[in-house]
Amino acid sequence: MTIASDITTTGFEDAWRAWHAEHEAERASAHGFLAITALHWLTAEPTRYDGLPGAWSTSADGPVVLLSDGESLEVDGRTITGEVGFGPIPERGGLVASSGDTVIEIAKRGGSDLLRPRHPQHPTRTGYAGTPSYEPDPHWALPGRFTPFDEPQDVTVGSVAEGLEHVYSSPGTVEFEHDGATHRLTAFNGPTPGSLFVLFTDATSGVTTYPANRSLAIAAPDAEGRVVLDFTRAVNLPCAYTEFATCPLPPAGNRLPFPVDAGERLPRKGGLR
Known part of the structure; x- marks a missing residue:
């Protein structure tokens, strides 16, 4: 007998696989960042x-x-x-x-x-072997809350490019609970009005995931500030694939003390430079 939780899990996995296939296709597009020479x-x-x-x-x-x-x-x-x-x-x-x-x-x-x-024929693109991910587990879609600052704050972060710094405007922080503890991450403005993203590392960084950073997009908070942090959609930035990236590093405090066994892992051999 099929039960409701099975249907919910299947729908979550199907949506994730469609999203990740689209993300991979964009990453490997003819003039995407894998093509940087x-x-x-x-x-x-x-x-x-x-x-x-x-x-x-x-x-x-x-x-x-x-x-x-x-x-x-x-x-x-x-x-x-x-x-x-x-x-x-x-x-x-x-x-x-x-x-x-x-x-x-x-x-x-x-x-x-x-x-x-x-250039489409750059070896980083033509030799791209794909990016494995943890299996999509809906338990990693964690409820959270956005707390805005009184005024947006400029946050300076480092970069994978030596000597380079980035300054991002942060509208506030997102909080969530995991294993009975509350965690807080500095958030930045996302690409669409009201949306957010966070840069973070965790206990998997440098082990099964890219050591410098991962990025997580967060949909705009609702009227009460509620958000969902779906860590199954945590992705690598371009620096995981090419030496010609200028990716930002996470802000101080955005290292999670537990392993986030969700989202993208280290690229397969042949896709990491």
């Missing part, structure tokens, strides 16, 4: 980089490319030539230009402008 920090000196058209530089007015005769780039569906300024780029913002099969990410991280070329 280099990381170039721009300076005031116009510089050419292997495989890219133009001489690139930056200033207070943002990145600039000087394209020689016969060189061009595609930006927003139009062809650009000559000297082109892209204007100031906001922190963690960016735009893309393309040259043939190569897409060039033009971005700002830690206050500095950079280029990250992406």
Whole structure:
């Protein structure tokens, strides 16, 4: 006889598998972060980089490319030539230009402008062997509560890139219980209004999961501040796969003292650089 809990568990697992398949497909897309071939920090000196058209530089007015005769780039569906300024780029913002099969990410991280070329044939992408995960267990979807700060607080965190720091605006903290203890994590603003995400490590970090960090998206709190921390959807950041990442490290205090046996694990051999 099928009981309600079986149906609930099956529905949870089916939803998780569909979500993770979509996440893996996006990760391995033709110009996703697995396709990044280099990381170039721009300076005031116009510089050419292997495989890219133009001489690139930056200033207070943002990145600039000087394209020689016969060189061009595609930006927003139009062809650009000559000297082109892209204007100031906001922190963690960016735009893309393309040259043939190569897409060039033009971005700002830690206050500095950079280029990250992406090519579908880069070995990190073509050799990607997938990311195993813990089996989706609904017991790891934990109820919690969001507590906002009186005013958002700027939180400075380190980076996997040596010498780089990131500053995130934190709207508050999320609390949840596990094994009879209350735990609190600093939260940051998510990609959609009201949504959140947390960066964390736990007792599995460096053992079965990536040592530097994992990220967990959290849907917007309800009117009473209630949230769900579904750790089965904890994911690796790009730094688990490529040396050309600038991923943030978790804030102080976001290390959980117990093993979170849920979410993504270390990438399989061939997918970790």
